[in-house]
Amino acid sequence: MNAPAQSLRTPTRLDIGLMIMTSLMLASGFIAVRFAVPETGPVWLAAIRVGIGFLVLLPYAIWRGMVWPAGAAQWMLIVGMALLNVVVPFILIAWAGKAVEASVLSLLMGTGPFLALIGSHLMTDDDRLTPRKLVSVLLGFSGIMVLVGPSVFSGLAGSSLMGQIAALGASFCYVAAGLLIRRIAMPPVRLAGLALAIGSVVLIPLALITEGLPTEGYSGPVIGSLIFLGLFPTGIAYILRFSLIRTIGYTRFSLSINLVPVFGVVLGVLILGEPLSVNLIAALALVLAGLYVSSSGKKS
Numbered sequence: 508m509n510a511p512a513q514s515l516r517t518p519t520r521l522d523i524g525l526m527i528m529t530s531l532m533l534a535s536g537f538i539a540v541r542f543a544v545p546e547t548g549p550v551w552l553a554a555i556r557v558g559i560g561f562l563v564l565l566p567y568a569i570w571r572g573m574v575w576p577a578g579a580a581q582w583m584l585i586v587g588m589a590l591l592n593v594v595v596p597f598i599l600i601a602w603a604g605k606a607v608e609a610s611v612l613s614l615l616m617g618t619g620p621f622l623a624l625i626g627s628h629l630m631t632d633d634d635r636l637t638p639r640k641l642v643s644v645l646l647g648f649s650g651i652m653v654l655v656g657p658s659v660f661s662g663l664a665g666s667s668l669m670g671q672i673a674a675l676g677a678s679f680c681y682v683a684a685g686l687l688i689r690r691i692a693m694p695p696v697r698l699a700g701l702a703l704a705i706g707s708v709v710l711i712p713l714a715l716i717t718e719g720l721p722t723e724g725y726s727g728p729v730i731g732s733l734i735f736l737g738l739f740p741t742g743i744a745y746i747l748r749f750s751l752i753r754t755i756g757y758t759r760f761s762l763s764i765n766l767v768p769v770f771g772v773v774l775g776v777l778i779l780g781e782p783l784s785v786n787l788i789a790a791l792a793l794v795l796a797g798l799y800v801s802s803s804g805k806k807s
Contacts, residue, residue, distance in 0.1 A: 515756045522755055523798060529747045534770035536740030538778065539732040540604055542602035544636050546729045548718045549601035557593055560745065561739020564700035583692050585698070586618070588730060592684030593706035594713075596677040598806045603677070606670035608635035616678050616767065640759075643800040647765035650793030652788050685761065688752045695749035696782075765794045 518526070540766060544552050576582045600616075723734070751760045769791050776783050 516754060517789055518755045518759055519676045522751060525747050525751060526760065526798070527766060528580055529751070530742050530766035531770050532739045532744040533776055534767045536736055536744075537771055538774055539603070539740070540784040543725075543729045543732040543736070544601050544605060547721070547733070548714075549598050549605070550710065550714040551592070551718050551721065552601050552733070553597035554707065554800045555733050555738040556741050557597065557703050557706040557710055558736060561700060563738055563742030564696060564703060564746070568665055568697050568700040571697065572692075573701075574693050577692065581691060581693075584687055585693075585701060588684050588687040588691065588707035590700040590709070591687070593702055594709050596684075597706075597710075599673040599677040599680070600678035612723040616674055616764065624655030639800060642745040643762060643797040645795035646800060647762050647794050652792040653790040653793060665737065678707040681764075682761070685752050688749060689756070695753055696746050699749045703741070727777040743745045750807075762798055765797060769794055789807050 538716050540552065547555065576585055688698070693701070750761070769787070776787075
């Protein structure tokens with residue numbers, strides 16, 4: 508029998524800070540993926556980052572004592588969540604990143620809040636659609652549109668159709684997994700560790716079957732990128748993701764997804780020397796306004 512989902516609360520300032528931190532780590536992961544995937548391939552990249560992420564969480568899980576699912580129903584929820592939250596989206600994002608421009612990928616991944624808004628409204632009792640949530644999501648998505656600019660539509664026309672579908676599929680997977688997390692009765696860190704363990708068990712054999720054993724060693728920058736991916740965007744970010752979804756709901760947490768493309772461009776400015784545009788500043792203002800609208804006022 509599934510334990511009832513815990514009651515949601517209005518995000519605190521600490522929650523908002525953790526959402527921003529999670530988004531920054533996730534955005535930095537796209538840069539690391541771009542470094543690593545040409546050498547590793549998408550499935551091996553997913554397998555290695557998940558394996559490292561699991562090793563990051565394992566000591567904590569052992570120290571606190573593992574908590575195992577209570578019955579077959581909980582096991583099924585956890586396995587399904589691991590597939591939707593780890594295995595499938597990691598492969599899809601890595602594969603899409605080889606064919607789809609960064610601005611197009613950001614826009615497609617930015618559909619997550621809309622999907623979350625609908626999914627939470629249909630599948631939960633305490634995370635319903637309200638005017639405040641609708642306004643906040645529209646503000647965030649407007650920020651993405653300002654960020655990528657009108658040229659994104661020409662990118663959509665010229666990019667690989669399958670890459671676009673893969674990016675949308677990854678976004679949908681994250682939404683579906685987020686809705687499952689609140690139905691699982693397990694402490695967040697232990698749940699994240701178990702999800703990464705299941706992901707490793709699935710991804711390593713899949714990588715061997717689809718891409719074979721690596722024939723050459725990886726270069727230094729690729730090894731560094733893989734370690735970074737496993738430690739931050741996978742290990743630590745997943746702890747924060749699981750904890751926030753359980754306490755503030757997936758609809759509100761998904762608003763932080765809007766920050767990922769913003770931070771992606773900011774990191775491009777700092778790391779790759781790209782120009783700081785007026786569009787970037789306006790987009791950041793709209794996204795932060797969406798987060799403020801969502802977190803202010805009474806819980807609704």
